[in-house]
Amino acid sequence: xxxSYQSTYRVYTQTLSVRWRSVAIAVISLAVLLFFGIxxxxxxxxxxxxxxxxxLRSLVGLPVGADVATLAYxxxxxxxxxxxxxxxxxxxxxxxxxxxxxxxxxxxLLAQPSSRSAVLWAKAAALATVFVAGVVLLLGxxxxxxxxxxxxxxxxxxxxxxxxxxxxxxxxxxxxxxLGAWTGxxxxxxxxxxxxxxxxxxxxxxxxxxxxxxxxxxxFPWYYYTSSxxxxxGADPWHLLVLGGATLVLALLAWWGxxxxxxxxxxxxxxxxxxxxxxxxxxxxxxxxxxTPRVSSIWLKTLGERQGLLLLVSVLMxxxxxxxxxxxxxxxxxxxxxxxxxFSPQLLAFFGGGDLSSPEGFFxxxxxxxxxxxxxxxxxxxxxxxxxxxxxxxxxxxxxxANPLPRSSLLLQNAAAMVLxxxxxxxxxxxxxxxxxxxxxxxxxxVNIAATGLLLTLLGIFFGSFAVxxxxxxxxxxxxxxxxxxxxxxxxxxxxxxxxxxxxxxFVSPFAYYLGNDPLVNGITWWDPVVLTAGSVAFLAVAGxxxxxxxLRVGNAAAGL
Amino acid sequence: MTQMALHTExxxxxxxxxxxxxxxxxxxxxxxxxxxxxxxxxxxxxxxxTLMDEIRPSSGSATMLGLDTHRDSxxxxxxxxYLPADLALxxxxxxxxxxxxxxxxxxxxxxxxxxxxxERFQAPLAKRVGEMSTGNRQKIGILQAFMxxxxxxxxxxxxxxxxPLMQRELQDLMREVAGAGTAIFLSSHTLSEVQRVxxxxxxxxxxxxxxxxxxxxLNHGGIRQVDLVLTAVVSPDVFTDLPGVSNLQVNQTxxxxxxxxxxxxxxxxxxxxxxxxxxxxxxxxLEQIFLTYYAEPVLxx
Numbered sequence: 014x015x016x017s018y019q020s021t022y023r024v025y026t027q028t029l030s031v032r033w034r035s036v037a038i039a040v041i042s043l044a045v046l047l048f049f050g051i052x053x054x055x056x057x058x059x060x061x062x063x064x065x066x067x068x069l070r071s072l073v074g075l076p077v078g079a080d081v082a083t084l085a086y087x088x089x090x091x092x093x094x095x096x097x098x099x100x101x102x103x104x105x106x107x108x109x110x111x112x113x114x115x116x117x118x119x120x121x122l123l124a125q126p127s128s129r130s131a132v133l134w135a136k137a138a139a140l141a142t143v144f145v146a147g148v149v150l151l152l153g154x155x156x157x158x159x160x161x162x163x164x165x166x167x168x169x170x171x172x173x174x175x176x177x178x179x180x181x182x183x184x185x186x187x188x189x190x191x192l193g194a195w196t197g198x199x200x201x202x203x204x205x206x207x208x209x210x211x212x213x214x215x216x217x218x219x220x221x222x223x224x225x226x227x228x229x230x231x232x233f234p235w236y237y238y239t240s241s242x243x244x245x246x247g248a249d250p251w252h253l254l255v256l257g258g259a260t261l262v263l264a265l266l267a268w269w270g271x272x273x274x275x276x277x278x279x280x281x282x283x284x285x286x287x288x289x290x291x292x293x294x295x296x297x298x299x300x301x302x303x304x305t306p307r308v309s310s311i312w313l314k315t316l317g318e319r320q321g322l323l324l325l326v327s328v329l330m331x332x333x334x335x336x337x338x339x340x341x342x343x344x345x346x347x348x349x350x351x352x353x354x355x356f357s358p359q360l361l362a363f364f365g366g367g368d369l370s371s372p373e374g375f376f377x378x379x380x381x382x383x384x385x386x387x388x389x390x391x392x393x394x395x396x397x398x399x400x401x402x403x404x405x406x407x408x409x410x411x412x413x414x415a416n417p418l419p420r421s422s423l424l425l426q427n428a429a430a431m432v433l434x435x436x437x438x439x440x441x442x443x444x445x446x447x448x449x450x451x452x453x454x455x456x457x458x459x460v461n462i463a464a465t466g467l468l469l470t471l472l473g474i475f476f477g478s479f480a481v482x483x484x485x486x487x488x489x490x491x492x493x494x495x496x497x498x499x500x501x502x503x504x505x506x507x508x509x510x511x512x513x514x515x516x517x518x519x520f521v522s523p524f525a526y527y528l529g530n531d532p533l534v535n536g537i538t539w540w541d542p543v544v545l546t547a548g549s550v551a552f553l554a555v556a557g558x559x560x561x562x563x564x565l566r567v568g569n570a571a572a573g574l
Numbered sequence: 575m576t577q578m579a580l581h582t583e584x585x586x587x588x589x590x591x592x593x594x595x596x597x598x599x600x601x602x603x604x605x606x607x608x609x610x611x612x613x614x615x616x617x618x619x620x621x622x623x624t625l626m627d628e629i630r631p632s633s634g635s636a637t638m639l640g641l642d643t644h645r646d647s648x649x650x651x652x653x654x655x656y657l658p659a660d661l662a663l664x665x666x667x668x669x670x671x672x673x674x675x676x677x678x679x680x681x682x683x684x685x686x687x688x689x690x691x692x693e694r695f696q697a698p699l700a701k702r703v704g705e706m707s708t709g710n711r712q713k714i715g716i717l718q719a720f721m722x723x724x725x726x727x728x729x730x731x732x733x734x735x736x737x738p739l740m741q742r743e744l745q746d747l748m749r750e751v752a753g754a755g756t757a758i759f760l761s762s763h764t765l766s767e768v769q770r771v772x773x774x775x776x777x778x779x780x781x782x783x784x785x786x787x788x789x790x791x792l793n794h795g796g797i798r799q800v801d802l803v804l805t806a807v808v809s810p811d812v813f814t815d816l817p818g819v820s821n822l823q824v825n826q827t828x829x830x831x832x833x834x835x836x837x838x839x840x841x842x843x844x845x846x847x848x849x850x851x852x853x854x855x856x857x858x859x860l861e862q863i864f865l866t867y868y869a870e871p872v873l874x875x
Contacts, residue, residue: 415656
């Protein structure tokens with residue numbers, strides 16, 4: 014075996030060893046949720062879906078002729094599973110090449126007898142291996158669950174659907190990998206790819222409803238994952254070809270770009286504020302904003318570091334999920350009123366707990382039910398997970414805490430930044446819905462919109478605080494992110510299942526205190542904010558105690574998992 | 575009695591079953607520069623991280639200016655300067671922003687003094703830390719460690735990445751602040767630097783302090799390098815049988831060795847086998863003393 018081959022093989026196995034754990038955890042969680050989902054759906058009448066018009070199924074992502082198993086597979090695997098695995102793929106794709114470059118590991122790898130191309134392909138192959146193995150495990154669970162739970166799955170094409178899931182995951186993996194390979198900037202690559210995922214998910218849900226622009230949905234990768242309904246119709250070779258071809262092109266582009274550019278493990282992108290400051294370089298205005306305000310305290314610095322993410326999510330929540338929803342609802346109003354009668358209360362509750370023909374119900378299904386929590390949780394979990402473990406990961410904890418700064422203050426100031434970040438997004442989301450309400454004359458209560466915005470903010474803070482807890486307790490950013498995101502995923506599924514099964518155990522999910530009491534319709538129920546706030550305070554208190562007592566970790570030891 | 579700037583008492587740290595630091599007892603006086611030497615993995619950084627309250631001792635205790643390093647860590651940090659090994663800073667901040675950030679955490683620092691330090695080290699503060707060379711990044715670390723005029727400085731490999739001119743500048747600065755009463759605890763591999771600036775050195779091996787001595791009197795043990803030119807070839811056994819001999823190299827009639835006994839003993843040992851044509855002795859530098867300590871066999875646990 015040649016030295017070069019050995020070296021490349023080592024890169025492959027090393028990447029595998031770093032990546033398999035988090036994917037395995039996600040896959041096992043999804044498999045468990047599938048069992049749980051099927052068990053819950055078994056208790057409801059599948060006939061509630063008959064008569065749903067095509068456009069509405071597109072809106073809520075339900076395939077034709079949905080039965081118990083279909084609904085379970087659609088909800089758990091296609092939506093939660095698809096989003097979760099795509100997010101995992103983005104994280105892995107960005108981190109393995111651009112992340113290693115930023116951490117300075119790439120220069121060490123490239124000092125070995127392995128060419129740049131070999132390193133790139135070894136990493137790409139390892140990532141593909143991990144996700145193919147993960148999807149194979151999901152496939153196994155999908156076949157096993159109905160047998161164990163004695164459910165008839167009829168002609169469902171689990172294999173066909175799984176192929177689409179795999180193709181979609183590999184596409185987002187390749188996109189993140191290619192952007193990382195081209196730019197060497199993990200944050201930029203992660204932001205852009207996540208943006209494509211979110212916009213794509215949203216566009217494919219909504220565009221088909223408006224016939225004049227429905228063709229536009231084809232421009233989004235998510236379209237080739239769900240639109241052919243592979244669960245019922247089997248694999249669509251053309252759609253798979255589109256995703257597979259795009260993946261291959263992205264991989265080749267990654268190789269082409271990576272082979273040609275200068276590597277720099279210290280390359281740093283400019284923050285949004287700095288870009289604006291640069292643009293205004295010849296204007297006297299910037300002198301009023303010298304470089305120091307953002308470093309005058311920990312919480313300001315933390316917010317400064319997350320300004321791009323905050324801006325992106327705020328714009329998404331204000332514009333796309335808020336203001337634009339008004340005209341969209343107004344244009345669909347008559348259709349929604351007509352078809353809402355074909356829904357059972359149970360099913361309506363599942364998609365957000367409201368009447369779809371009402372603006373409140375529409376906002377809950379399209380904006381507040383899934384996208385808004387994901388958006389705000391991304392921000393609060395990222396800030397929370399990095400709160401103290403981030404300093405340990407980048408090896409700045411020692412020099413930072415050599416200053417007269419108590420550990421509790423470091424933790425609480427970062428928690429304050431997280432709370433502020435959540436509040437900014439909450440305010441933008443609230444304003445967006447209020448403006449939509451005003452310009453489209455939807456007649457929703459402004460007080461109730463504000464109450465919902467408050468609960469959304471508190472939900473974000475709750476999971477952000479949980480991330481702070483894991484960060485303070487473990488000193489590992491990855492454990493904090495995976496743990497909090499996992500908690501949120503399970504919480505959301507439990508809440509959805511409890512609602513559809515009309516079960517009393519829904520109260521265990523934090524999401525029950527968000528939309529559980531229909532705040533857009535009913536206004537605030539006093540214990541909802543109390544429970545979410547009390548939970549957050551408890552998490553932060555325990556986090557402070559745990560962080561105070563433990564040894565600090567250093568560098569990659571803080572990566573965890 | 576003068577209050578010690580730094581004092582550790584039987585400081586011990588286990589990582590699981592691994593004993594990283596064992597009964598470390600040492601003291602540093604105000605105005606003293608204490609060189610802390612040891613090979614990689616000897617426990618130097620563990621000792622420093624314990625002093626900094628980043629990790630907690632398994633047993634034993636430490637004080638800085640009479641304050642407990644854990645219980646009073648916050649009070650200690652207001653008069654402390656710290657430069658960790660393998661320095662990491664915030665890559666997106668410029669040098670100016672980085673120093674402003676740390677200055678804010680300290681409630682402000684003397685800007686004139688900071689300016690003076692900046693000019694002295696020619697630090698490129700307008701650049702982002704992520705775009706700086708290792709040496710320039712280290713300069714930012716040095717500036718932040720000195721800028722609050724600390725009463726105690728803890729520095730782990732402070733010369734890393736600095737060019738020789740800047741290394742000399744740092745050594746001068748260390749001597750100046752020590753002259754003004756600041757105690758410096760200096761962990762370093764650059765033995766010439768320690769020899770040049772330190773008043774005392776402690777040598778740590780496998781977590782234990784194995785030697786501690788003033789640099790000026792470090793060679794009271796009488797260790798010296800000896801070069802002999804003999805009239806005849808002599809068996810190496812003649813030297814290896816002699817207590818205090820190490821680093822023996824025999825090349826025909828030329829012999830080089832490190833010896834800690836008296837010249838009388840050496841000459842008496844050689845005399846029966848050969849005459850002496852020439853003999854030269856050198857005072858060993860710190861590096862040779864260091865190597866002598868580490869050339870000793872280590873008992874395996």
